[in-house]
Amino acid sequence: MAGSSTDSRPAFFFDLASPVAYLAAERALQDHPGVEWVPVLARELPGAESYESYRCQTERDIALSELEQRAFDQGLQMLRWPEPFPFDSDVAMRAATYAKQIGRTVAFALAAYRQAFAGGRSLADPDNVVIAAAACEIHPSAVLKAIELRGVKSALEAATARAIGLGVRDVPAVWDGERVITA
16 A cells, blocks of 8 residues: 655564564664654554464463564574553554654664563563653653543554554554555
């Protein structure tokens, strides 16, 4: 699906609850230099992985083990799964949207991903989101205030709608200006 002329800029769409997007984010600066990082709510995307829809625990364990192997192959720290996993990323994604508004998207996203998947801390907990923000020099009070602002919530909704309009079905995804590339 082609976007409007304002959608021709390359973009990396992510949700902080996605371990696959975490693995892609750790490579994105090298694989897709100069792209805009865009926080979106994956649960709103038409083909989003839920990590709750496996037929049995064994199937889920296999899927998570495959992600652990991919992290190892990338030379990343061993994945530590947050409790609970999956977690609700709404607060974290509003914080990521605020970080985008102040020019700190990449730093915040990487810090938050590392809190979640290297540190094993759920980003549904605002305290863990604040730790990620502090790691990239975003004041904790500013983050806590921003995640409650209607404008931040609206910007996240608009970014998610943009992604859907471009044909993004799940995260991670890259819009190269003409088409969607998924990991």
